[in-house]
Amino acid sequence: MADFLVPSTAKPETDSGxxxxxxxxAQRHVRIVCIGAGASGLLMAYKLQRHFSNYSLTVYEKNAEVSGTWYENRYPGCACDVPSHNYTWSFEPKLDWSAVYASSREIFQYFNDFAHKYNLQRFVKTEHQVGGAYWNKQKGGYDVHVQDLKTGKKIIDHCDILINASGILNNWVWPAIPGLDKYKGVLLHTANWDDKVELKGRHVGLIGNGSSGIQVLPTIQPYVKKCTTFIREPTWVSPVQGLEQHVFSDQERLEFATKPDILTNYRRDVERGLNGQFGLFLKGTNTNSHTETYFRQKMAEKLQNEYLEKRLIPDWHVGCRRLTPGVGYLESLGKENVEVVYGEINEITERGCLCDNGQEYPVDVLICATGFNTSFKPRFPVVGPADNNLQDAWADEPRSYFGIAAPETPNYLIFLGPNCPIGNGPVLSAIEAQADYMCKLIDRFQTHNIATFAPKAEAVDDFIAHKNQFMNTTVWHDPCRSWYKAGKPNGPITALWPGSTLHYIEALMEVRLDDWDIKYTGNRFAWLGNGYSQTELDPTADWAFYIRDKDDDEPLSRGRKLQLINKSGTFSQVVEGVNFTGKKDDAGDVAAQPKL
Incomplete structure (x- = not known):
């Protein structure tokens, strides 16, 4: 590695002495490296800036700009399947979204504006790609190998704590179809879109009916000469009832901007609805059966084609694969200039696609809406103290602690790792919970003489066993091909959390130190220091702060603390099969705790 340069800014770890x-x-200096300046990386930079001092942070981003997947994905119709006013940080609303499901360009602008508003760019080095992270056995922490993509220069940065915020849906892949390199037309991937390609008046082929394909087809259908869409398996496609696409009027946007309560109440209503859908993913619930009936009816109404109904409406439960609103998709399949080819593509030829029906379909432009590598295996070596590479450990099945850390890989934290709630409900809320949990770990690392922290192997084993047992009760366990299961119809569910998003948020509220293997530098009680408190060293603090005329302490029990946070007793909502007292009624199939 002689061609690497070590920056002079690297700071040694402070020892217990x-x-x-x-x-x-006492707060020792902590050096943090974060990989990726998408939504998660930007949030971590914001949290550290807001809550910490005596730290240094560098965020390495391979792209030319921040915002991650929302910078990369620019294909026609690209949008998020979460209502836009709720695809924001809980504390950072956007007042002027154009529609319920806004475009990827608007979402990029939101995160880009967020970075500018809080001056987060000062932490970010764009066009810098991480090629590996290796544990330094002499001083602890990681030596992070980075290449400047503009100059080709390579450096080794060093950090006490490494955070991987590179995401799961931005490492796009071509379909594994023979002959792809033989095609002589224009070849595109939705995640690597070329804006210079003109589709108007051309015959376009579209491979895939996942989220990207569902968004592309109705967008390009009105102006292409013809679109031949290749579909190999069914999927549930329908707007979620009550959250259909809607373009906000000027008056609505004005009220959102000038009447904060209207926007806040709207966001809360949508979030409550999103959080109230978890029953959809549990087999045998009223929510799942009613939703399936509704979806089946709506799909049939929009397809108006018995042949397509039999092939596109699944026989597995709603929710086994990620749901996509699919605005206009089903209707576009019946347009005169759209041809649906159902089945496998055996080969890509010079002219187009040769399918398992023996027919070749020539096209001018071939769009691959074929998704991403969702294996969770790191894209670069992450090598721990025992020379263990996480790429090898996660080659067959990724096994994490709550989607944020890996055993035997100390001082390494992950956003949206294996088995976190990426498809269970509002995802940005889950990312906020992960960031807060990481900050609690970093705070303990900074204020104690901790050398390393990593989840215990037995804790991860127990979590995986619990997760697998729970998943048997969910629709995700059905035999559908899904990236939730690494594309295997009957594989282990490696992407999703065993519960709702609210369940995940509550699980991460406190750090369970008994699940962590923590090693110290020197005496573990060196953090007690020289006998002085922090208060005594602050001449502006009240040295008798604990003397008061009434007990106004924050709750000490988890239950009371949660009631304070979630404002228990201030709101009544309908839970499937449960009345407001929390008792199960005759038609119910979900238990709930009563309000206190």
Whole structure:
């Protein structure tokens, strides 16, 4: 590795001896490297800036700009399947979304504006790609190998804590179809879109009916000469009842901008609806059966084609694959200039696609809406103290602790890792919970003489066993081909959390240190320092802060604390099969705790 340069800004770790000269919980300098400046990486930079001092942070981003997948994905019709006013941070609303399902360009603008508003670019090095992270056995932490994509220069950065925020849906892949390199027309991938390609008046082939394909077809159908769409399996496609596409009027946007309560109440109503859908994913619930009936009816109404109904409406439960609103998709399949070819593509030829019906379909432009590598295996070596590479450990099945860390890989944290709620409900809320949990770990690392922290192997084993048992009760366990199961119809569910998003948020509220293997530098009580408190060293603090005329302490029990956070007793909502007292009624199939 002689061609790498080590930056002079790398700072050595403070040992426990220094702590004895300072007060209790003295904050040592912590060096953090974050990989990826998408939504998760930007949020982490924001949280660190807001809550910490005596730290340094560099966020390495391979793209020329921030915002991750929303910078990369620009294909026609690209949007998020979460209502736009709720695809924001809980504390950072956007007032002027154009529609319920806004375009990827608007979403990019949201995260880009977020970065500018809080001056997060000062932490980010764009066009810098991480090629590996290797544990430094002499001083601890990781040596992070980085290449400047503009100059080709390579460096080794060093950090105490490494955070992987590179995401799961931005490592796009070509379909594994023989002959792809033989095609002589224009070849495109939805995640690597070329804006210079003109589709108007041309015969376009579209491979795939996942989220990207569902968005592309109705967008390009009105102006292409013809579109031949290749579909190999069914999928549930329908707007979620009550959240159909809607373009906000000027008056609506004005009220959102000038009457904060209207926007806040709207966002809360949508979020409550999103959080109230978890029953959809549980087999045998009223929510699942009613939704399936509704979807089946709506799909048939929009297809108006018995041949397509038999092939496109699944026989597995709604929710086994990620749901896509599919605005206009089913209707577009019946347009005169759209041809649906159902089955497998055996080969790509010079002219187009040769299918299993023996027919070749020539096209001018071939669009591959074939998704991403969703294996969760790191895209670069992450090598721990025992020379263990996480790429090898996760080659067959990724096994994480709550989707944020891996055993035997200390001081390494992950956003949206295996078995986190990426498809269980509002995903940005889950990312916020992960960021807060990471900050609690970083705070403990900074204020104690901790050398390493990693989840215990037995804790991960127990979590995976619990997860697998729970998943048997869900629709995700059905034999559908899904990236939730690494594309295997009957594989283990490696992408999703065993519960709702609210369930995940509550699970991450407190750090369970008994699940973590923590090793110290020197005496584990060196954090006690020189006998002085932090309060005594602050002449502006009240040295008798605990003397008061009434008990106004925050709740000490988890239950009481949660009631304070979730404002228990202030709101009544309908839970499937449960009345407001929390008792199960005759038609119910979901239990709930009563309000106190």
């Amino acid at each position: 220094h702590r004895l000269r300072g007060p209790i919980h």
